[in-house]
Amino acid sequence: MPLSLDSGTGSFSLFKHPAQFHLFGDREFKGEGLEHGEGPITATQVHGDKILCLRDDGHGLVQEGLAQGELEGDGLVTDRNACFIAVATADCVPVLLFDPKRKIIAALHAGWRGSVLNIAAQGVTRMVSDFGSEAKDILAGIGPSIGPCCFEVGEDVLSAIEEKTPHKVDVIRKFGRKFGRKSETNRWSCDLPKLNRMQLISVGLPPEQITVAGLCTSCLPERYYSFRRDKKKLGNMLSGIMLR
Numbered sequence: 039m040p041l042s043l044d045s046g047t048g049s050f051s052l053f054k055h056p057a058q059f060h061l062f063g064d065r066e067f068k069g070e071g072l073e074h075g076e077g078p079i080t081a082t083q084v085h086g087d088k089i090l091c092l093r094d095d096g097h098g099l100v101q102e103g104l105a106q107g108e109l110e111g112d113g114l115v116t117d118r119n120a121c122f123i124a125v126a127t128a129d130c131v132p133v134l135l136f137d138p139k140r141k142i143i144a145a146l147h148a149g150w151r152g153s154v155l156n157i158a159a160q161g162v163t164r165m166v167s168d169f170g171s172e173a174k175d176i177l178a179g180i181g182p183s184i185g186p187c188c189f190e191v192g193e194d195v196l197s198a199i200e201e202k203t204p205h206k207v208d209v210i211r212k213f214g215r216k217f218g219r220k221s222e223t224n225r226w227s228c229d230l231p232k233l234n235r236m237q238l239i240s241v242g243l244p245p246e247q248i249t250v251a252g253l254c255t256s257c258l259p260e261r262y263y264s265f266r267r268d269k270k271k272l273g274n275m276l277s278g279i280m281l282r
């Protein structure tokens with residue numbers, strides 16, 4: 039069963055709005071529930087911060103481009119109805135955004151590189167600048183990804199996060215020390231979901247409107263693929279959202 043914020047672990051009720059359908063897929067997901075929509079629309083993900091806006095202009099040109107593999111990006115934003123936009127992950131963080139007031143949605147792929155590039159916050163910024171959303175209205179769901187229990191990184195990743203995350207220096211330091219803990223082997227545990235949550239808060243999302251699944255892909259082999267655990271790419275999970 040794919041994880042839906044509607045049927046998750048209790049604190050997910052904020053995402054129950056009838057104007058959207060979303061899910062965080064697992065290994066078994068075969069597209070159930072998507073029959074009545076267009077898609078899944080996915081872009082070729084490159085661990086960057088490019089966000090593609092699919093406008094509901096009736097032409098579907100962008101979608102055509104995506105189908106031809108001409109467009110790359112790690113985030114999709116749309117106001118298009120019945121269009122399931124999605125990202126594929128196998129450890130990286132899937133972030134879904136929903137503005138129930140203006141009916142705008144986003145799907146973002148945030149691995150550590152995307153997180154360093156602040157892609158979750160950039161998704162919010164695009165919803166605001168291109169579609170007139172207000173950050174205070176946006177609901178966010180941060181799906182299953184590799185957790186701090188299993189995501190061990192070296193100083194290079196930690197420094198990249200500390201240096202390039204666009205927060206004031208003191209906040210970054212506090213950030214790093216807060217979510218990173220140094221082990222005897224000079225490795226660090228990194229909490230990507232938490233980093234994404236903080237980035238969303240930094241651009242104005244009320245903390246109570248952000249739901250974190252709290253499920254580690256590496257700890258749950260029956261349920262999820264994990265690139266780090268499996269040491270190779272066996273598959274990935276689709277997570278997405280659709281307006282209806």
Ligand SMILES: [Zn+2]
Nearest residue numbers: 187188254257
């Ligand atoms: Zn884990």
